[in-house]
Amino acid sequence: MNQSRQLTDGALLTVIFMILMMIAIFVPVIxxxxxxLLPVPFIMFASRYDWKPAAIMLIAASILSALLTSILSLPLPIAMGLGGIMVGSAIYHKLSAYETLARGTIGFVVGLVFIFVFSQYVFQVNLVNELNNMFEQSITMSRDVLDQLGMEKLTEEQMTMLIEQFGMLTDLLPVIIAITALLLAFVSQWVSYKVISRLDNKQLQFPPFRMMQLPVSLIWIYFFSLIMTFFGLDQDGMIYLAVNNILMLVGILMALQGFSFIFYYAHVKQMSKALPIGSVVLTIILPFIFLYLVRLLGIIDLGFSLRDRISDDKK
Structure with a gap:
């Protein structure tokens, strides 16, 4: 009976995935x-039967995708399936929401890297070079528009500076992949929690954002990376790229920790929600000022256990 239900669920969720993928490919508007939403069918199946049956579902979905669309679409089910299976398996083993999020992020990182590798070796398309070419074309088009409008033309020095700045985005590609993977994992996990809670009568939800607590070891990683930037590393070397990517990624995590502390402080002190929400808005509007302050607050929160001190003061 259980085997029959597993096959039925697998077939139904595979069909749902195929419908969603067709919409993603042929309806650009949405x-x-x-x-x-693409990882959700894999998350639901893996949350019920763990990763092994879900891996078979992924193989079936990949074959169907290649047959019904083209081989070009093959990376999409694999990337979404890997992340979805990691999230679903974590739910199956009753891990906490943030542990589930971490595993899902890893799964999506592997999936996104697979897309780059697949494009490079199967289609001979270097996505990094394509991005650089796109940036250069965008800058050239902007200069032409300025010329047509009779506005001041960009000098060669300004053009070179813009190209170098855009080139830094490709150097930070690992961070961009990690952030994209984190966003995919969070949204798909949140949607899956809602669906699973309704269909399977489970109480799955993220703890309040104010309760988020990152590992203290991240502080040492952040400061070690920061110290490495003072050694005059070769800007074309792998160490330079690795240090800058780690510094950027951990810096973002420290900022999230800082925002989490602000929400916690407002909750404990019974202050208006306008304070934490306003801090987020101000950071988005003026990131060059407030982002560093929020990041510093996150570092102090982790390093000196500010939350424990606030709790003790309240007692």
Whole structure:
């Protein structure tokens, strides 16, 4: 009976995935929304039967995708399936929401890297070079528009500076992949929690954001990476790229910890929600000022256990 139900669920969820993928490919208007929903069928199946049956579902979905669309679409089910299976398996083993999120992020990182490797070796398309070419074309088009409008033309020095700045984005590609994977994992996990709670009568939810607590070891990683930047590393070397990517990624995590502390402080002190929400808005509007302050607050929170001190003061 259980085997029969497993096959039925697998077939139904595979069909749902195929419908979502068709929408993502052929209806560009809602592609972005659909992409976040693609991992959900894998999450639901893996949350019920663990990763091994879900891996078989992934193979079936990949074959169907190649047959019904083209081989070009093969990376999409694999990337979404890997992340979805990692999230679903964590739910199956009753891990906490943030542990589940961490595993899902790893799964999506592997999936996104697979897309780059697949494009490089199967289609001979270097996505990094394509991005650089796109940036250069965008800058050239902007200069032409300025010329047509009779505005001041960009000098060669300014052009070179812009190209170098855009080139830094490709150097930070690992961070961009990690952030994209984290966003995919969070949204798909949140949607899956809602669906699973309704269909399977489970109480799955994220703890309040104010309760988020990152490992203290991240502080040492952040400061070690920061110290490495003072050694005059070769900007074309792998160590330089690795240090800058780690510094950027951990810095973002420290900022999230800082925001989490602000929400915690407002909750403990019974302050208006306008304070934490306002801090987020101000950081988005003026990131060059407030982002560093929030990041510093996150470092102090982790390093000196500010939350424990606030709790003790309240007692």
């Amino acid at each position: 592609t972005l929304i659909t992409v976040f």
